[in-house]
Amino acid sequence: MTDRQRIVITGIGLTAPNGNNLTEFRRNLVNGKSGVRKHNVRYLGDIIAGVCSHDPLKYQKKKELRRGTRAGSTSIYCCHEAVADAKLDLNSVDKSRIGIFVGITEHGNVDTEKQIYEISQFNYDTKFVSHHYNPRIVANNPAGEVTLNMGITGPHYTLGAACAGGNLGLIQGCQMLLLNQVDIALGGGVSETIHAFGAFASFRSEGALASHEDPEKACRPFDKDRNGVVVSEGGCIFVLERLEAALARSARMYGEVVGYAINSDALDFILPDSEGQAKCMTLALKNAGLSPDDISVISTHATGTPQGDPQECKAIRQVFGECRHTYINNTKCMIGHSMGAAAALELAGNLPSFEDHVVHPTINIDNLDPDCAFENLVINRSKKIDKVDYILKNAFGMLGINSTVIVKRFEG
Amino acid sequence: MTASQIRATILEVIGQILPDEDLSKLKGDVRIRDQVEMDSMDFLDIIMELRKRYGIEVPEEDYMKLATLDSAVAYLEPRMAHL
Numbered sequence: 001m002t003d004r005q006r007i008v009i010t011g012i013g014l015t016a017p018n019g020n021n022l023t024e025f026r027r028n029l030v031n032g033k034s035g036v037r038k039h040n041v042r043y044l045g046d047i048i049a050g051v052c053s054h055d056p057l058k059y060q061k062k063k064e065l066r067r068g069t070r071a072g073s074t075s076i077y078c079c080h081e082a083v084a085d086a087k088l089d090l091n092s093v094d095k096s097r098i099g100i101f102v103g104i105t106e107h108g109n110v111d112t113e114k115q116i117y118e119i120s121q122f123n124y125d126t127k128f129v130s131h132h133y134n135p136r137i138v139a140n141n142p143a144g145e146v147t148l149n150m151g152i153t154g155p156h157y158t159l160g161a162a163c164a165g166g167n168l169g170l171i172q173g174c175q176m177l178l179l180n181q182v183d184i185a186l187g188g189g190v191s192e193t194i195h196a197f198g199a200f201a202s203f204r205s206e207g208a209l210a211s212h213e214d215p216e217k218a219c220r221p222f223d224k225d226r227n228g229v230v231v232s233e234g235g236c237i238f239v240l241e242r243l244e245a246a247l248a249r250s251a252r253m254y255g256e257v258v259g260y261a262i263n264s265d266a267l268d269f270i271l272p273d274s275e276g277q278a279k280c281m282t283l284a285l286k287n288a289g290l291s292p293d294d295i296s297v298i299s300t301h302a303t304g305t306p307q308g309d310p311q312e313c314k315a316i317r318q319v320f321g322e323c324r325h326t327y328i329n330n331t332k333c334m335i336g337h338s339m340g341a342a343a344a345l346e347l348a349g350n351l352p353s354f355e356d357h358v359v360h361p362t363i364n365i366d367n368l369d370p371d372c373a374f375e376n377l378v379i380n381r382s383k384k385i386d387k388v389d390y391i392l393k394n395a396f397g398m399l400g401i402n403s404t405v406i407v408k409r410f411e412g
Numbered sequence: 413m414t415a416s417q418i419r420a421t422i423l424e425v426i427g428q429i430l431p432d433e434d435l436s437k438l439k440g441d442v443r444i445r446d447q448v449e450m451d452s453m454d455f456l457d458i459i460m461e462l463r464k465r466y467g468i469e470v471p472e473e474d475y476m477k478l479a480t481l482d483s484a485v486a487y488l489e490p491r492m493a494h495l
Contacts, residue, residue: 062431067453128464131456 003244007174008410010251011086011239012348013078017050017232017335021081022348029349029360030382034216034334036230041197042117048215049194050232050336060149069111069136070192072145074235074341075102079146079186086239086251088184090150099182100143100156101172102237103165103189105339105397107158108137109196142190154182162397163301164262165189166236166343167405171260173240183245188344190235199339203229206270208305219337220364221302221309221330222372229303230336236344253410254351255391259288265400272308277315277402281394284404285319288390292320295406296388297359299350300330301396302372303337310371312394317374327376327385330362343395347405353388354409413492419485422458425465426450429457440482462488466495 012022018035019025028035039049056065056073059080065073079100083090090098115133122128135141143156155176159168166189173187193199203209210228212218219230238254246253261283265276285292298316302309320326331346332338338345353359359378368379393405413421419440426444427435433448444450458478462468468491470478477487 063429063449063454066429066431122464128460130460131453 003247004242005178006243007177007240007257008243008246009238009254009257009351009407010241010246011082011088012236012254012351013081013083013085014234014236014345014348015052015054015074015077016234016338016345017052020052020054022085022352025349026352029331029334030358032334032361032363032380032382034363036215036219036232036334036336038215039194041194041200042113043197044200047200048210048212048218048230050230050234050338051194052233064149067132068145069141070195070233071104071107071142071190074190074192074233075142075146075237076149078188078190078235078237079150082186082237082239088239093184095151096153097183098152099154099173099176099185100146100152101159101169101176101185101187102143103159103161103167103169103340103344104142105162105165105191105193106160107139107142109198110192111136113196113198146186161401161403162399163337163339163342164395164397164401164403165340166345166347167260167393167395167403168262170238170240170257170344170405171262171403173238174257174260177240177242183241185240186237187240188235188237189340189342191233191339191341193339194231194233199231203231210304217364219304219333221300221304221333222362222369222377223365224367224369226304226306226309228305230332232336232338234335234338234341234345236341236348238344238348255354255407256410257405258390258408259284259290259406260404261287262401262403265402267400270398272311272396273400274311274314274318276400277312277394277396278318280402280404281315281319281392284392284406288406290390290406293325295320295326295390295392296385297350297353297391298323298326298328299346299391299393300328301394302330303332310369312396313372313374323374323376327359327378327383328374329359329378331360333363343393343403343405347391347393347407350391350393351407353391357385357388359383359385413495415485415489418488418492419481422481422484425458425461428461429454438481441480443479444481445479466492468492
Protein backbone atom coordinates (compact mmCIF):
# COMPACT_ATOMS: atom_id res chain seq x y z
CA MET A 1 0.00 0.00 0.00
CA THR A 2 1.39 3.41 -0.93
CA ASP A 3 1.59 6.34 1.47
CA ARG A 4 -1.30 7.93 -0.45
CA GLN A 5 -3.52 5.00 0.47
CA ARG A 6 -2.67 5.03 4.17
CA ILE A 7 -4.68 7.29 6.48
CA VAL A 8 -3.31 8.61 9.74
CA ILE A 9 -4.76 10.53 12.67
CA THR A 10 -2.72 13.68 13.21
CA GLY A 11 -4.89 15.74 15.55
CA ILE A 12 -7.62 15.29 18.15
CA GLY A 13 -10.08 17.87 19.49
CA LEU A 14 -12.64 16.83 22.03
CA THR A 15 -14.91 17.70 24.87
CA ALA A 16 -16.25 15.06 27.22
CA PRO A 17 -18.07 15.18 30.57
CA ASN A 18 -14.72 14.55 32.30
CA GLY A 19 -12.31 16.47 30.10
CA ASN A 20 -12.10 19.35 27.64
CA ASN A 21 -9.01 18.11 25.81
CA LEU A 22 -7.28 14.79 25.26
CA THR A 23 -4.73 15.23 28.06
CA GLU A 24 -7.35 15.95 30.71
CA PHE A 25 -9.75 13.33 29.35
CA ARG A 26 -7.08 10.62 29.24
CA ARG A 27 -5.82 11.43 32.74
CA ASN A 28 -9.32 11.10 34.17
CA LEU A 29 -10.01 7.89 32.27
CA VAL A 30 -6.79 6.29 33.49
CA ASN A 31 -7.63 7.37 37.05
CA GLY A 32 -11.20 6.10 36.78
CA LYS A 33 -12.71 9.55 37.32
CA SER A 34 -16.32 9.94 36.26
CA GLY A 35 -17.86 13.10 34.82
CA VAL A 36 -21.46 11.99 35.23
CA ARG A 37 -23.73 14.16 37.37
CA LYS A 38 -27.26 15.48 37.79
CA HIS A 39 -28.60 17.67 35.03
CA ASN A 40 -31.90 19.52 34.96
CA VAL A 41 -34.08 18.77 31.96
CA ARG A 42 -37.35 20.48 31.06
CA TYR A 43 -40.40 18.44 32.12
CA LEU A 44 -38.20 15.79 33.77
CA GLY A 45 -36.34 17.64 36.50
CA ASP A 46 -32.97 16.36 37.68
CA ILE A 47 -31.75 13.51 35.50
CA ILE A 48 -28.41 11.68 35.57
CA ALA A 49 -26.35 12.77 32.55
CA GLY A 50 -22.92 13.60 31.23
CA VAL A 51 -22.47 17.36 30.80
CA CYS A 52 -19.49 19.10 29.18
CA SER A 53 -17.83 22.17 30.68
CA HIS A 54 -15.70 23.52 27.80
CA ASP A 55 -15.87 27.23 27.05
CA PRO A 56 -17.68 27.70 23.73
CA LEU A 57 -16.64 31.36 23.65
CA LYS A 58 -13.06 30.22 23.08
CA TYR A 59 -13.87 29.98 19.37
CA GLN A 60 -17.24 31.69 18.90
CA LYS A 61 -18.73 35.12 19.38
CA LYS A 62 -21.76 35.42 21.64
CA LYS A 63 -23.94 36.13 18.61
CA GLU A 64 -22.79 32.94 16.86
CA LEU A 65 -23.63 30.95 19.97
CA ARG A 66 -27.06 32.55 20.18
CA ARG A 67 -27.81 31.84 16.55
CA GLY A 68 -26.49 28.30 16.28
CA THR A 69 -27.04 24.99 17.97
CA ARG A 70 -25.27 23.26 20.83
CA ALA A 71 -24.17 20.52 18.42
CA GLY A 72 -22.81 23.11 15.98
CA SER A 73 -20.97 24.86 18.78
CA THR A 74 -19.49 21.61 20.05
CA SER A 75 -18.33 20.75 16.52
CA ILE A 76 -16.71 24.16 16.20
CA TYR A 77 -14.89 23.72 19.50
CA CYS A 78 -13.68 20.24 18.59
CA CYS A 79 -12.59 21.18 15.05
CA HIS A 80 -10.59 24.18 16.27
CA GLU A 81 -8.95 22.09 18.98
CA ALA A 82 -8.18 19.28 16.51
CA VAL A 83 -6.65 21.62 13.95
CA ALA A 84 -4.54 23.31 16.63
CA ASP A 85 -3.48 19.94 18.01
CA ALA A 86 -2.43 18.86 14.51
CA LYS A 87 -0.40 22.09 14.22
CA LEU A 88 -2.14 22.87 10.95
CA ASP A 89 -2.09 26.48 9.82
CA LEU A 90 -5.39 26.89 8.01
CA ASN A 91 -4.11 30.03 6.31
CA SER A 92 -1.47 28.02 4.50
CA VAL A 93 -3.70 25.22 3.23
CA ASP A 94 -6.38 25.13 0.56
CA LYS A 95 -9.60 25.35 2.57
CA SER A 96 -11.60 24.02 -0.37
CA ARG A 97 -9.77 20.71 0.12
CA ILE A 98 -10.84 20.29 3.75
CA GLY A 99 -13.93 18.20 4.47
CA ILE A 100 -16.02 18.03 7.63
CA PHE A 101 -17.78 14.76 8.43
CA VAL A 102 -19.66 14.70 11.69
CA GLY A 103 -21.39 11.61 13.04
CA ILE A 104 -24.67 12.21 14.83
CA THR A 105 -27.24 10.06 16.55
CA GLU A 106 -29.96 12.52 15.70
CA HIS A 107 -30.20 16.27 15.17
CA GLY A 108 -32.89 18.89 15.54
CA ASN A 109 -34.75 17.53 18.53
CA VAL A 110 -33.28 20.08 20.90
CA ASP A 111 -34.47 23.07 18.90
CA THR A 112 -37.76 21.46 17.96
CA GLU A 113 -38.56 20.94 21.62
CA LYS A 114 -37.47 24.51 22.38
CA GLN A 115 -39.74 25.91 19.64
CA ILE A 116 -42.73 23.93 20.79
CA TYR A 117 -42.13 25.08 24.34
CA GLU A 118 -41.74 28.65 23.07
CA ILE A 119 -45.01 28.68 21.16
CA SER A 120 -46.76 26.98 24.07
CA GLN A 121 -46.19 30.28 25.90
CA PHE A 122 -48.26 31.96 23.16
CA ASN A 123 -51.18 29.55 23.00
CA TYR A 124 -49.43 27.53 20.29
CA ASP A 125 -49.62 30.38 17.79
CA THR A 126 -47.14 29.33 15.08
CA LYS A 127 -46.27 32.93 14.18
CA PHE A 128 -43.94 32.75 17.18
CA VAL A 129 -41.81 30.02 15.58
CA SER A 130 -38.33 31.48 15.15
CA HIS A 131 -36.88 32.31 11.74
CA HIS A 132 -33.72 30.64 13.08
CA TYR A 133 -35.48 27.29 13.43
CA ASN A 134 -34.82 25.84 9.95
CA PRO A 135 -31.07 26.51 9.77
CA ARG A 136 -30.74 25.10 13.26
CA ILE A 137 -32.52 21.82 12.59
CA VAL A 138 -31.28 20.88 9.11
CA ALA A 139 -29.32 17.65 9.36
CA ASN A 140 -26.05 19.19 8.15
CA ASN A 141 -26.10 21.90 10.85
CA PRO A 142 -23.45 20.39 13.17
CA ALA A 143 -20.97 20.26 10.27
CA GLY A 144 -22.15 23.38 8.45
CA GLU A 145 -21.65 25.71 11.39
CA VAL A 146 -17.97 24.72 11.34
CA THR A 147 -17.61 25.90 7.74
CA LEU A 148 -19.12 29.29 8.62
CA ASN A 149 -16.90 29.70 11.66
CA MET A 150 -13.65 28.49 10.10
CA GLY A 151 -14.14 29.55 6.48
CA ILE A 152 -13.76 25.99 5.23
CA THR A 153 -15.23 25.57 1.75
CA GLY A 154 -14.83 21.84 1.11
CA PRO A 155 -17.62 19.32 1.60
CA HIS A 156 -19.50 19.18 4.89
CA TYR A 157 -22.23 16.88 6.09
CA THR A 158 -23.32 14.73 8.97
CA LEU A 159 -23.61 10.98 9.13
CA GLY A 160 -26.80 9.92 10.86
CA ALA A 161 -26.00 6.55 12.34
CA ALA A 162 -27.58 6.36 15.79
CA CYS A 163 -24.91 5.54 18.34
CA ALA A 164 -22.43 4.40 15.70
CA GLY A 165 -22.17 7.99 14.42
CA GLY A 166 -18.69 8.72 15.75
CA ASN A 167 -17.18 5.78 13.93
CA LEU A 168 -18.98 6.72 10.73
CA GLY A 169 -17.66 10.27 10.76
CA LEU A 170 -14.13 8.91 10.96
CA ILE A 171 -14.76 6.27 8.29
CA GLN A 172 -16.29 8.84 5.94
CA GLY A 173 -13.24 11.06 6.41
CA CYS A 174 -10.95 8.17 5.49
CA GLN A 175 -13.00 7.35 2.42
CA MET A 176 -13.05 10.93 1.16
CA LEU A 177 -9.26 11.04 1.53
CA LEU A 178 -8.89 7.75 -0.34
CA LEU A 179 -11.16 9.05 -3.12
CA ASN A 180 -8.96 12.15 -3.30
CA GLN A 181 -11.98 14.39 -2.73
CA VAL A 182 -10.23 16.17 0.14
CA ASP A 183 -6.68 16.58 1.47
CA ILE A 184 -7.64 17.01 5.11
CA ALA A 185 -10.66 15.40 6.72
CA LEU A 186 -12.14 16.51 10.02
CA GLY A 187 -14.10 13.44 11.04
CA GLY A 188 -15.74 12.28 14.24
CA GLY A 189 -18.99 12.85 16.05
CA VAL A 190 -20.98 15.16 18.33
CA SER A 191 -24.04 15.03 20.53
CA GLU A 192 -26.35 17.64 22.04
CA THR A 193 -28.94 15.05 23.07
CA ILE A 194 -29.05 15.96 26.78
CA HIS A 195 -30.56 19.34 25.97
CA ALA A 196 -33.83 17.73 24.91
CA PHE A 197 -36.14 15.74 27.12
CA GLY A 198 -37.14 13.29 24.41
CA ALA A 199 -34.22 10.86 24.51
CA PHE A 200 -34.30 10.59 28.31
CA ALA A 201 -38.07 10.10 28.38
CA SER A 202 -37.99 7.54 25.59
CA PHE A 203 -35.18 5.53 27.21
CA ARG A 204 -37.19 5.63 30.43
CA SER A 205 -40.28 4.34 28.61
CA GLU A 206 -38.14 1.56 27.15
CA GLY A 207 -37.02 0.69 30.69
CA ALA A 208 -33.48 1.53 29.61
CA LEU A 209 -32.64 4.74 31.51
CA ALA A 210 -30.03 4.31 34.25
CA SER A 211 -30.85 5.20 37.83
CA HIS A 212 -28.65 5.23 40.94
CA GLU A 213 -28.47 7.37 44.07
CA ASP A 214 -24.89 8.26 43.16
CA PRO A 215 -24.77 9.65 39.59
CA GLU A 216 -21.13 8.58 39.17
CA LYS A 217 -22.14 4.96 39.73
CA ALA A 218 -25.17 5.01 37.43
CA CYS A 219 -23.42 3.86 34.26
CA ARG A 220 -22.10 0.36 34.98
CA PRO A 221 -21.51 -1.76 31.90
CA PHE A 222 -20.83 -5.47 32.61
CA ASP A 223 -21.97 -5.15 36.25
CA LYS A 224 -24.82 -7.41 37.37
CA ASP A 225 -26.74 -4.41 38.72
CA ARG A 226 -26.56 -2.25 35.60
CA ASN A 227 -29.96 -0.81 34.79
CA GLY A 228 -29.64 1.34 31.71
CA VAL A 229 -28.11 4.18 29.73
CA VAL A 230 -26.73 7.47 31.05
CA VAL A 231 -27.21 9.97 28.22
CA SER A 232 -24.36 12.45 27.69
CA GLU A 233 -23.27 15.24 25.44
CA GLY A 234 -19.83 15.61 23.92
CA GLY A 235 -17.80 15.79 20.78
CA CYS A 236 -14.62 14.46 19.25
CA ILE A 237 -13.09 15.33 15.90
CA PHE A 238 -10.00 13.75 14.38
CA VAL A 239 -7.73 15.39 11.84
CA LEU A 240 -7.21 12.70 9.21
CA GLU A 241 -4.61 12.92 6.48
CA ARG A 242 -3.01 10.72 3.88
CA LEU A 243 0.29 9.45 5.26
CA GLU A 244 2.18 11.04 2.40
CA ALA A 245 0.95 14.51 3.38
CA ALA A 246 1.38 13.91 7.09
CA LEU A 247 4.99 12.79 6.60
CA ALA A 248 5.72 15.77 4.35
CA ARG A 249 4.84 18.18 7.16
CA SER A 250 6.37 16.01 9.93
CA ALA A 251 3.00 15.69 11.64
CA ARG A 252 2.53 13.88 14.92
CA MET A 253 0.85 10.50 14.32
CA TYR A 254 -1.67 9.30 16.87
CA GLY A 255 -2.21 6.14 14.86
CA GLU A 256 -3.06 4.73 11.46
CA VAL A 257 -6.61 3.74 10.52
CA VAL A 258 -6.04 0.28 9.05
CA GLY A 259 -9.50 -1.23 8.92
CA TYR A 260 -13.17 -0.63 9.36
CA ALA A 261 -16.55 -2.14 8.63
CA ILE A 262 -20.23 -1.20 8.83
CA ASN A 263 -23.12 -3.65 8.57
CA SER A 264 -26.75 -4.10 9.60
CA ASP A 265 -28.56 -6.71 11.70
CA ALA A 266 -31.83 -6.31 9.76
CA LEU A 267 -33.67 -7.71 12.78
CA ASP A 268 -35.02 -5.17 15.26
CA PHE A 269 -35.61 -1.46 15.87
CA ILE A 270 -33.85 -1.43 19.22
CA LEU A 271 -32.37 -4.74 20.26
CA PRO A 272 -28.77 -5.45 19.28
CA ASP A 273 -27.71 -8.79 17.89
CA SER A 274 -24.43 -10.56 18.60
CA GLU A 275 -24.35 -12.23 15.17
CA GLY A 276 -24.34 -8.93 13.29
CA GLN A 277 -21.80 -7.46 15.70
CA ALA A 278 -19.49 -10.46 15.34
CA LYS A 279 -19.75 -10.25 11.56
CA CYS A 280 -18.88 -6.55 11.72
CA MET A 281 -15.75 -7.15 13.81
CA THR A 282 -14.74 -10.01 11.51
CA LEU A 283 -15.23 -7.80 8.45
CA ALA A 284 -13.09 -5.05 9.98
CA LEU A 285 -10.32 -7.55 10.84
CA LYS A 286 -10.44 -8.87 7.28
CA ASN A 287 -10.38 -5.33 5.92
CA ALA A 288 -7.25 -4.67 8.00
CA GLY A 289 -5.67 -8.01 7.08
CA LEU A 290 -5.45 -8.98 10.76
CA SER A 291 -6.30 -11.98 12.89
CA PRO A 292 -8.14 -11.56 16.23
CA ASP A 293 -4.96 -12.19 18.24
CA ASP A 294 -3.36 -9.10 16.70
CA ILE A 295 -5.76 -6.77 18.54
CA SER A 296 -4.33 -5.42 21.79
CA VAL A 297 -7.36 -3.53 23.10
CA ILE A 298 -11.07 -3.70 22.38
CA SER A 299 -12.88 -0.51 23.33
CA THR A 300 -16.40 -1.83 23.79
CA HIS A 301 -19.64 -0.15 22.89
CA ALA A 302 -21.50 -1.54 25.92
CA THR A 303 -23.92 1.04 27.31
CA GLY A 304 -24.89 -0.57 30.60
CA THR A 305 -28.25 -1.99 29.57
CA PRO A 306 -29.20 -5.45 30.84
CA GLN A 307 -29.87 -6.75 27.34
CA GLY A 308 -27.22 -5.00 25.28
CA ASP A 309 -23.97 -5.72 27.12
CA PRO A 310 -24.13 -9.55 26.95
CA GLN A 311 -24.79 -9.37 23.20
CA GLU A 312 -21.51 -7.56 22.60
CA CYS A 313 -19.66 -9.93 24.96
CA LYS A 314 -21.11 -12.90 23.09
CA ALA A 315 -20.00 -11.34 19.79
CA ILE A 316 -16.49 -10.70 21.14
CA ARG A 317 -16.30 -14.29 22.40
CA GLN A 318 -17.40 -15.55 19.00
CA VAL A 319 -14.61 -13.66 17.23
CA PHE A 320 -11.86 -13.53 19.85
CA GLY A 321 -12.55 -16.61 21.97
CA GLU A 322 -11.55 -15.91 25.54
CA CYS A 323 -9.37 -12.96 24.45
CA ARG A 324 -6.15 -14.27 25.95
CA HIS A 325 -4.14 -11.79 23.86
CA THR A 326 -6.60 -8.94 23.92
CA TYR A 327 -7.60 -6.56 26.71
CA ILE A 328 -11.10 -5.16 26.96
CA ASN A 329 -12.39 -1.95 28.48
CA ASN A 330 -15.31 0.46 28.40
CA THR A 331 -15.39 4.24 28.56
CA LYS A 332 -19.11 4.93 29.03
CA CYS A 333 -18.87 3.97 32.70
CA MET A 334 -17.04 7.29 33.22
CA ILE A 335 -18.69 9.61 30.68
CA GLY A 336 -22.07 8.02 30.01
CA HIS A 337 -23.29 7.45 26.49
CA SER A 338 -22.34 10.47 24.44
CA MET A 339 -24.42 9.17 21.54
CA GLY A 340 -23.10 10.49 18.19
CA ALA A 341 -19.81 11.43 19.84
CA ALA A 342 -19.39 8.16 21.72
CA ALA A 343 -17.32 6.11 19.30
CA ALA A 344 -14.94 8.95 18.47
CA LEU A 345 -14.49 9.99 22.11
CA GLU A 346 -13.98 6.43 23.30
CA LEU A 347 -11.44 5.72 20.56
CA ALA A 348 -9.60 8.97 21.31
CA GLY A 349 -9.44 8.15 25.02
CA ASN A 350 -7.69 4.88 24.21
CA LEU A 351 -5.23 6.08 21.56
CA PRO A 352 -2.60 7.26 24.09
CA SER A 353 -2.22 3.55 25.00
CA PHE A 354 0.04 3.19 21.97
CA GLU A 355 2.60 5.29 23.83
CA ASP A 356 2.00 4.63 27.53
CA HIS A 357 0.86 0.99 27.23
CA VAL A 358 -1.85 1.67 29.84
CA VAL A 359 -5.35 0.31 29.31
CA HIS A 360 -7.83 2.53 31.13
CA PRO A 361 -10.25 0.76 33.45
CA THR A 362 -13.93 -0.04 33.33
CA ILE A 363 -15.24 1.38 36.60
CA ASN A 364 -18.40 0.58 38.57
CA ILE A 365 -18.00 -3.17 38.28
CA ASP A 366 -18.79 -4.35 41.80
CA ASN A 367 -20.44 -7.62 40.80
CA LEU A 368 -19.24 -8.78 37.42
CA ASP A 369 -21.99 -10.34 35.33
CA PRO A 370 -20.74 -13.84 34.43
CA ASP A 371 -22.12 -13.34 30.91
CA CYS A 372 -19.76 -10.37 30.54
CA ALA A 373 -16.71 -11.90 32.20
CA PHE A 374 -13.37 -11.99 30.38
CA GLU A 375 -10.04 -12.70 31.99
CA ASN A 376 -8.62 -9.61 30.32
CA LEU A 377 -11.49 -7.23 31.07
CA VAL A 378 -9.73 -4.31 32.75
CA ILE A 379 -11.82 -3.72 35.86
CA ASN A 380 -11.77 -0.67 38.15
CA ARG A 381 -7.98 -0.06 37.89
CA SER A 382 -5.82 0.72 34.89
CA LYS A 383 -3.63 -2.05 33.58
CA LYS A 384 -0.13 -1.58 32.21
CA ILE A 385 0.60 -4.08 29.44
CA ASP A 386 3.73 -4.86 27.42
CA LYS A 387 2.71 -3.11 24.24
CA VAL A 388 -0.30 -1.91 22.29
CA ASP A 389 -0.24 -2.50 18.54
CA TYR A 390 -3.90 -2.34 17.49
CA ILE A 391 -7.02 -0.83 19.09
CA LEU A 392 -10.44 -1.98 17.93
CA LYS A 393 -13.40 0.33 18.51
CA ASN A 394 -16.95 -1.00 18.41
CA ALA A 395 -20.01 1.19 18.08
CA PHE A 396 -23.53 -0.05 17.54
CA GLY A 397 -26.87 1.68 17.24
CA MET A 398 -30.61 1.44 16.89
CA LEU A 399 -32.07 -0.09 13.76
CA GLY A 400 -29.28 -2.63 13.97
CA ILE A 401 -26.35 -0.59 12.68
CA ASN A 402 -22.93 -1.99 13.64
CA SER A 403 -19.54 -0.40 13.09
CA THR A 404 -15.96 -1.29 13.92
CA VAL A 405 -12.79 0.74 13.42
CA ILE A 406 -9.26 -0.59 13.86
CA VAL A 407 -6.33 1.76 14.50
CA LYS A 408 -2.70 0.70 14.44
CA ARG A 409 0.23 2.14 16.38
CA PHE A 410 2.09 4.22 13.81
CA GLU A 411 5.31 2.60 12.71
CA GLY A 412 6.31 4.52 9.60
CA MET B 413 -44.52 54.07 27.13
CA THR B 414 -42.74 57.33 26.55
CA ALA B 415 -40.39 57.94 23.64
CA SER B 416 -37.36 57.60 25.89
CA GLN B 417 -38.68 54.35 27.34
CA ILE B 418 -39.26 53.01 23.82
CA ARG B 419 -35.71 54.01 22.82
CA ALA B 420 -34.31 52.23 25.88
CA THR B 421 -36.40 49.16 25.08
CA ILE B 422 -35.18 49.02 21.46
CA LEU B 423 -31.59 49.34 22.63
CA GLU B 424 -32.13 46.57 25.16
CA VAL B 425 -33.58 44.30 22.46
CA ILE B 426 -30.71 45.04 20.08
CA GLY B 427 -28.25 44.40 22.89
CA GLN B 428 -29.76 40.99 23.40
CA ILE B 429 -29.60 40.20 19.68
CA LEU B 430 -26.08 41.58 19.19
CA PRO B 431 -24.34 40.70 22.47
CA ASP B 432 -20.84 41.36 21.08
CA GLU B 433 -21.58 44.98 20.04
CA ASP B 434 -20.99 48.17 21.99
CA LEU B 435 -24.22 50.14 21.55
CA SER B 436 -23.26 53.10 23.73
CA LYS B 437 -22.26 55.22 20.72
CA LEU B 438 -25.16 54.26 18.47
CA LYS B 439 -26.36 57.38 16.64
CA GLY B 440 -30.10 57.89 16.39
CA ASP B 441 -30.19 59.29 12.88
CA VAL B 442 -27.89 56.81 11.10
CA ARG B 443 -28.99 53.40 9.83
CA ILE B 444 -28.44 50.86 12.59
CA ARG B 445 -27.04 48.35 10.07
CA ASP B 446 -24.37 50.89 9.07
CA GLN B 447 -23.15 51.17 12.66
CA VAL B 448 -23.18 47.59 13.92
CA GLU B 449 -22.90 44.13 12.40
CA MET B 450 -26.56 43.32 11.87
CA ASP B 451 -27.99 41.12 9.11
CA SER B 452 -31.54 40.40 8.02
CA MET B 453 -31.91 37.49 10.47
CA ASP B 454 -30.92 39.81 13.33
CA PHE B 455 -33.44 42.37 12.12
CA LEU B 456 -36.15 39.69 12.14
CA ASP B 457 -35.19 39.03 15.75
CA ILE B 458 -36.21 42.61 16.56
CA ILE B 459 -39.57 42.07 14.85
CA MET B 460 -40.04 38.82 16.77
CA GLU B 461 -39.17 40.41 20.12
CA LEU B 462 -41.70 43.21 19.56
CA ARG B 463 -44.30 40.56 18.76
CA LYS B 464 -43.46 38.44 21.80
CA ARG B 465 -43.07 41.21 24.35
CA TYR B 466 -45.75 43.68 23.31
CA GLY B 467 -47.95 41.94 20.74
CA ILE B 468 -46.88 44.49 18.14
CA GLU B 469 -47.00 43.38 14.50
CA VAL B 470 -44.72 45.25 12.12
CA PRO B 471 -45.79 44.51 8.53
CA GLU B 472 -42.99 43.88 6.05
CA GLU B 473 -43.72 47.09 4.15
CA ASP B 474 -42.91 49.04 7.32
CA TYR B 475 -39.54 47.39 7.99
CA MET B 476 -37.70 50.40 6.55
CA LYS B 477 -39.26 52.54 9.24
CA LEU B 478 -37.16 50.72 11.80
CA ALA B 479 -33.91 51.47 9.95
CA THR B 480 -32.65 54.07 12.43
CA LEU B 481 -33.16 54.39 16.16
CA ASP B 482 -34.98 57.71 15.73
CA SER B 483 -37.30 56.47 13.00
CA ALA B 484 -38.03 53.31 14.99
CA VAL B 485 -39.02 55.35 18.05
CA ALA B 486 -41.23 57.58 15.92
CA TYR B 487 -42.88 54.56 14.28
CA LEU B 488 -43.43 52.68 17.54
CA GLU B 489 -44.50 55.60 19.74
CA PRO B 490 -48.19 55.59 18.76
CA ARG B 491 -48.21 51.77 18.77
CA MET B 492 -46.70 51.53 22.25
CA ALA B 493 -48.29 54.58 23.89
CA HIS B 494 -50.86 52.41 25.67
CA LEU B 495 -48.24 50.15 27.26
